Amino acid sequence: MRYLYYTGCTIPARMNNYDASARQVAKALNIELIELQNAVCCGTVNIKSVDIKTWLSLGAYNLALAEKDDMDLVTLCNGCFSTLKDSKHILDSKSNLKNEINEILSETNLIYNGTIKVKHFIEVLYTDLGIDFIKNKIVNPLDNLKVAIHYGCHAIRPSDVANLDDPENPKILENLTRITGAKPIEWRFKDQCCGGPILGINEDLSLKMVRNKFIGAKEAGADCFITICPFCAVQLDVMQMKVEQKYNEKYEIPVLYYTQLLGLALGINPELLGFDLNRVPVNFI
Amino acid sequence: MVRNVEITTNEIFDLDATDLKFKDKLFKLPDIDIKSLKYCFQCTTCTASCPISNAFDLMPHQIMQMISLSLINKVINCNAIWLCLTCYICQERCPQNVKITDIFFGLKNIATSHGLYPKSIKLFTAAIYENGRAIEVTDFQEEEREDLGLPEVSPFDKNAIKKIFNKIGIMKLFKSNDKGD
Numbered sequence: 163m164r165y166l167y168y169t170g171c172t173i174p175a176r177m178n179n180y181d182a183s184a185r186q187v188a189k190a191l192n193i194e195l196i197e198l199q200n201a202v203c204c205g206t207v208n209i210k211s212v213d214i215k216t217w218l219s220l221g222a223y224n225l226a227l228a229e230k231d232d233m234d235l236v237t238l239c240n241g242c243f244s245t246l247k248d249s250k251h252i253l254d255s256k257s258n259l260k261n262e263i264n265e266i267l268s269e270t271n272l273i274y275n276g277t278i279k280v281k282h283f284i285e286v287l288y289t290d291l292g293i294d295f296i297k298n299k300i301v302n303p304l305d306n307l308k309v310a311i312h313y314g315c316h317a318i319r320p321s322d323v324a325n326l327d328d329p330e331n332p333k334i335l336e337n338l339t340r341i342t343g344a345k346p347i348e349w350r351f352k353d354q355c356c357g358g359p360i361l362g363i364n365e366d367l368s369l370k371m372v373r374n375k376f377i378g379a380k381e382a383g384a385d386c387f388i389t390i391c392p393f394c395a396v397q398l399d400v401m402q403m404k405v406e407q408k409y410n411e412k413y414e415i416p417v418l419y420y421t422q423l424l425g426l427a428l429g430i431n432p433e434l435l436g437f438d439l440n441r442v443p444v445n446f447i
Numbered sequence: 448m449v450r451n452v453e454i455t456t457n458e459i460f461d462l463d464a465t466d467l468k469f470k471d472k473l474f475k476l477p478d479i480d481i482k483s484l485k486y487c488f489q490c491t492t493c494t495a496s497c498p499i500s501n502a503f504d505l506m507p508h509q510i511m512q513m514i515s516l517s518l519i520n521k522v523i524n525c526n527a528i529w530l531c532l533t534c535y536i537c538q539e540r541c542p543q544n545v546k547i548t549d550i551f552f553g554l555k556n557i558a559t560s561h562g563l564y565p566k567s568i569k570l571f572t573a574a575i576y577e578n579g580r581a582i583e584v585t586d587f588q589e590e591e592r593e594d595l596g597l598p599e600v601s602p603f604d605k606n607a608i609k610k611i612f613n614k615i616g617i618m619k620l621f622k623s624n625d626k627g628d
Contacts, residue, residue: 175582211555319535355534362567
């Protein structure tokens with residue numbers, strides 16, 4: 163299976179453990195990832211807040227670029243996934259708007275047609291490969307590991323755009339986690355936003371939100387968080403020590419990308435999965 | 448919790464407070480659906496669902512009502528539109544299918560065009576305009592990647608971003624009437 167691969171801005175700048183583990187997992191499962199060249203930042207919610215038309219144009223640019231190849235476009239980041247899928251959803255349902263955006267894109271000699279499909283990497287694993295296929299490749303089951311799953315809002319909402327899973331009670335990551343041997347646990351604040359989008363606007367409130375996550379996961383006895391979004395990982399992993407200092411509390415809950423968890427279960431060398439870059443030490447490997 | 452924001456009868460008929468073109472402007476934005484707003488019956492499901500509405504100066508349901516009443520000044524000056532997490536829970540749960548989160552994006556567009564935006568938004572937009580990326584990749588990260596056997600980061604097309612931004616004129620929003628803080 164071949165896919166175009168778009169890593170966006172945050173992953174190569176902050177989260178190379180996600181990129182490394184995704185590529186390792188892809189290799190182990192015979193998924194070929196071909197990096198999209200000459201792309202631009204997806205714009206994410208920030209540019210959408212400033213000017214929706216500019217945001218749509220950036221989305222259309224990346225989609226048009228990807229359409230040149232006959233492959234689905236895959237992203238690891240919930241922000242990129244949401245933006246690309248939302249842009250496509252809007253452009254494909256409004257032909258006047260599509261023409262207007264194509265007029266803007268003509269500056270770059272590209273045209274958006276609407277033939278491309280956008281997928282989250284976990285969708286490739288779950289839907290395109292399937293649970294049974296992956297299950298057969300597990301050589302190092304992580305039995306007894308209790309994990310607090312954290313989806314990140316934009317992977318599942320708005321559901322008419324994301325079209326990935328139930329917007330309030332998703333199960334994809336639970337099912338994907340179980341095949342690694344690890345046990346998804348119920349925990350408080352699981353379905354709430356991590357607070358990441360307002361980190362630059364109201365840090366106190368943003369950290370208060372993610373603190374709830376640490377409290378919820380701790381009281382439920384979680385050994386680690388599992389996430390699929392680099393922004394959620396900034397909150398859960400990068401900001402964890404800051405919250406500990408601010409509130410004079412200790413959580414020490416490691417934060418793994420799902421691809422790191424799966425990589426371990428597939429028997430991939432942990433060094434290749436980028437665990438050195440996880441901010442909270444992953445002590446159970 | 449005190450919810451002391453009221454809409455007075457005086458305000459509704461105060462032509463300085465209302466801007467009848469406001470709704471036109473809002474609902475001319477791409478993907479902002481006025482039809483959905485008309486069905487809002489003020490049930491407050493949005494406000495009850497929002498994880499941080501307690502920190503808002505205006506509640507989401509009040510904002511929906513204020514748009515209907517064209518009370519532009521209150522709406523574009525409130526902190527709620529910028530504190531919105533964009534988690535889409537309100538929109539997902541709205542029994543009337545009002546596109547609440549999407550409407551919030553439209554309100555932020557209008558606030559920005561009036562020079563009302565948080566500084567972080569301006570910095571983020573400027574970074575993308577200058578570098579093509581929201582966050583630059585440094586030599587340090589390139590070394591990190593090399594150690595992990597990852598290829599060099601593929602360059603983004605800075606010129607394409609500049610062409611798109613210039614064609615639309617988005618950076619001009621920040622030059623004139625800059626009240627960002």
